[in-house]
Amino acid sequence: MPGRIRKPGPLKNPERPYLALGLEGSANKLGAGVIKHAEDGSSTVLSNVRHTYITPPGEGFQPRDTALHHREWALKVIEDCLSKAGVSMHDLDCICYTKGPGMGAPLQSVVLVARTLSLLFNKPLVGVNHCVGHIEMGREITGAKNPIVLYVSGGNTQVIAYSRQCYRIFGETLDIAVGNCLDRFARVINLSNDPSPGYNIEQEAKKGKRLLPLPYATKGMDVSLSGILTSTEAYTTDKRYRADGLPRNPEDSDIFSSADLCFSLQETVFAMLVEITERAMAHIGSKEVLIVGGVGCNERLQEMMGIMACERGGRVFATDERFCIDNGIMIAQAGLLSFRMGQQTPISKSTCTQRFRTDQVHVAWRS
Incomplete structure (x- = not known):
């Protein structure tokens, strides 16, 4: 071992x-x-x-x-x-x-x-x-040789690298997993669970325009997500908040919607994941990132990770929803x-x- x-x-x-x-x-x-x-x-x-x-x-x-x-x-x-x-x-x-x-x-x-x-x-x-x-399965489908692995799902969030016949955990969540964070916020704003709450959060986020301030909680190689979830939920009780589809007055420039909240939550959490993944890449000198787990289907996460990897002369590997x-x-x-x-x-x-x-x-x- x-x-x-x-x-x-x-x-x-x-x-x-x-x-x-x-x-x-x-x-x-x-x-x-x-x-x-x-x-x-x-x-x-x-x-x-x-x-x-x-x-x-x-x-x-x-x-x-x-x-x-x-x-x-x-x-x-x-x-x-x-x-x-x-x-x-x-x-x-x-x-x-x-x-x-x-x-x-x-x-x-x-x-x-x-x-x-x-x-x-x-x-x-x-x-x-x-x-x-x-x-x-990710290695087999994508052909990645020896990547840094970002494992993001409903129950797990880990940054992993292989060494000496063991997958070593470089960093992980200190509380809830990223998928759990997204799913729980989907329940707060009453999004459908079909096909999955995380997918519907992603679709809402594509319509978001405003990046609202949220806590950014990286702790070394680890992340903490429960505080970000609580802060995002708190916005839903703000008097400026309006659920999508309700009328808005043109003069209300400070008003924000559930799409803005989904966008802000995604951007903040994914930025944290990109940061700790990049740190792991730098540590072992890797040029490859493999994203696995249910949240790995998220196109925005793949895009953000791709920008980081490209700047380092590397590339990102990911699979579709089948795998x-x-x-x-x-x-x-x-x-x-x-x-x-x-x-x-x-x-x-x-x-x-x-x-x-x-x-x-x-x-x-x-x-």
Whole structure:
């Protein structure tokens, strides 16, 4: 682990193709995907099916209700996944599932499904770190070699770099994650959760004109977001605030809208993320940035990061919503890499955990 390099073990039967089923359900997305590793080491996504639990505007998703959604949809999603891939359970080499981090009840629902399939079809299990899944899928899709990784999602915000068979965390949020910050403000202004509150915040922000002052809270390599959220929420009680669509008087030049608030929140938070990412790039001399996680789909974040990277003579790598948002194929990819290095999860240890740090994973497949 940290401070010691373990040499990668030999790949098991590398001359034949491998198939893996990945199951993801750490939050409100239930995903299943099948990936194929060919003899030459290339990967092919055979299927990637996802179903999202969506709540009414102004409401978040509770662990119990989310777990119920996953149990109700698991069979349908897995059947669709296998059908689109053109394979059966008997063709698989292993079943990969999200071990953590995430919400406890939804994680437990998915691990129960994975364990049941493993016993029914006599297939090895591989528990996967959710963040490592994002990173490995991002590397595979974009071709990034050794980037600084900005992992931004509803439950996680981390700046990461690879070293000595471990993904090291350079900086992270000290309180809430950036996705959680955006989602909670979307609930305050009653934005729809369809397709996601963060996406709708992004669309509102595109209409914003005024940059309102908000706290800028970077603390070394870390960020703090709860105070920014509180300050943005406070603007909604200001007498100058008007919800979009209501009439405005031309003489009211100081009036601001919910679009302005979304714009200001995004600009401030993303500027903080760009700052700590640039600092990590400078520290290790990297020219690449890989943005992963659900918030990584945000075009404004990609644009701001691209400006910074360009000024440093570097470039930004990002994926679209198929692979940025939580999905089963990323779990299949990371799990199959681990499986081919001889790692498996015994049934007796096929548990899940809400807290599973990125730097706890032995990245055996990277030398």
